[in-house]
Amino acid sequence: MEHMGIEPGRIQFSWVSSAESTKFVQVVKEVTEAVKALGPNNNFITKEAKAA
Numbered sequence: 001m002e003h004m005g006i007e008p009g010r011i012q013f014s015w016v017s018s019a020e021s022t023k024f025v026q027v028v029k030e031v032t033e034a035v036k037a038l039g040p041n042n043n044f045i046t047k048e049a050k051a052a
Helices: 021-038
Strands: none
């Protein structure tokens, strides 16, 4: 995903069964904390064109 401008850690995959609600909550918390720690992804911010 790096070649597309997405930093490692912004996308995570985890297998959680529908019967594992506690695991789902834990995975969501961990992913949210990891992405917040990375801060904003500046790779997709468009810059204004300068007028001539």
